[in-house]
Amino acid sequence: MVILNKLLAQIFIPKFFSTMSLESSKRVAAYKAVDEWVKPNTAIGIGSGSTVIYAVERLKQRVVNENIKVFCVPTSFQARQLIISNGLILSDLEAHPELDCAIDGADEADANLTLIKGGGGCLLQEKVVASCAQSLIIVADYTKDSTKLGQQYRKGIPIEVVPMAYVPVKRKIEGLFGGSVNLRMSVAKAGPCVTDNGNFLLDWQFPTDADSDWAAVNRDILMIPGVVESGLFVNMVRKAYFGLADGNVTERC
Numbered sequence: 712m713v714i715l716n717k718l719l720a721q722i723f724i725p726k727f728f729s730t731m732s733l734e735s736s737k738r739v740a741a742y743k744a745v746d747e748w749v750k751p752n753t754a755i756g757i758g759s760g761s762t763v764i765y766a767v768e769r770l771k772q773r774v775v776n777e778n779i780k781v782f783c784v785p786t787s788f789q790a791r792q793l794i795i796s797n798g799l800i801l802s803d804l805e806a807h808p809e810l811d812c813a814i815d816g817a818d819e820a821d822a823n824l825t826l827i828k829g830g831g832g833c834l835l836q837e838k839v840v841a842s843c844a845q846s847l848i849i850v851a852d853y854t855k856d857s858t859k860l861g862q863q864y865r866k867g868i869p870i871e872v873v874p875m876a877y878v879p880v881k882r883k884i885e886g887l888f889g890g891s892v893n894l895r896m897s898v899a900k901a902g903p904c905v906t907d908n909g910n911f912l913l914d915w916q917f918p919t920d921a922d923s924d925w926a927a928v929n930r931d932i933l934m935i936p937g938v939v940e941s942g943l944f945v946n947m948v949r950k951a952y953f954g955l956a957d958g959n960v961t962e963r964c
């Protein structure tokens with residue numbers, strides 16, 4: 712029994728602390744970004760994912776403590792719910808087509824701050840909102856900070872497609888660039904994952920030896936009929952904050 716307890720402790724205690732440090736590294740990055748970029752009486756984009764939850768947490772604190780007004784434009788169903796449940800002002804691109812900044816997460820960033828986004832299924836609205844922002848600010852933990860894409864994030868580049876086109880798009884991407892393309896399946900429902908926009912998602916496992924010109928790859932992918940948007944964000948980021956396990960933050964621009 713004692714041996715079993717020791718064994719369980721050896722397995723679960725390190726896992727518990729690494730999960731905690733990952734969460735706290737997301738929080739420090741998000742808090743710093745919100746403190747440095749959100750100005751009173753502006754409209755901002757609210758990204759999606761688990762790190763943005765901490766950005767909204769900080770935003771709410773600032774709105775209450777400083778009694779400021781910030782109009783929040785969501786990038787997903789999740790972001791919309793976060794804004795509403797935190798009592799923030801919900802807006803949209805009709806009312807605010809020009810945003811001061813957008814604060815969002817990322818699945819991976821390379822040395823040039825080219826991003827892979829869409830691991831959580833949200834990329835189309837994120838890219839539209841980011842394109843309306845003067846500054847796209849990325850908040851992430853240290854596991855997203857890479858030199859090359861694919862170094863740490865192994866699930867591939869998400870690509871949102873019109874449902875009827877998923878097979879031809881898959882074949883064209885594999886033919887043009889190599890690697891393999893998979894239709895993302897739902898976890899809690901039978902069948903494919905359906906985006907907030909009613910589309911399907913493909914995940915492209917690109918060849919790892921490719922020294923890629925991601926701007927060109929992104930342009931070529933977007934030219935394929937049936938592709939709605941890609942999870943490659945090229946030359947869009949103003950600044951990225953990567954939280955570290957020790958509570959510090961690496962900043963890159």
Ligand SMILES: O=C[C@H](O)[C@H](O)[C@H](O)COP(=O)(O)O
Pocket residue numbers: 758759760761762763815816817818828829830831832833834837
């Ligand atoms: O589809 C999801 C979005 O692109 C997220 O911003 C991205 O997946 C990062 O999410 P997280 O902060 O949970 O790692």
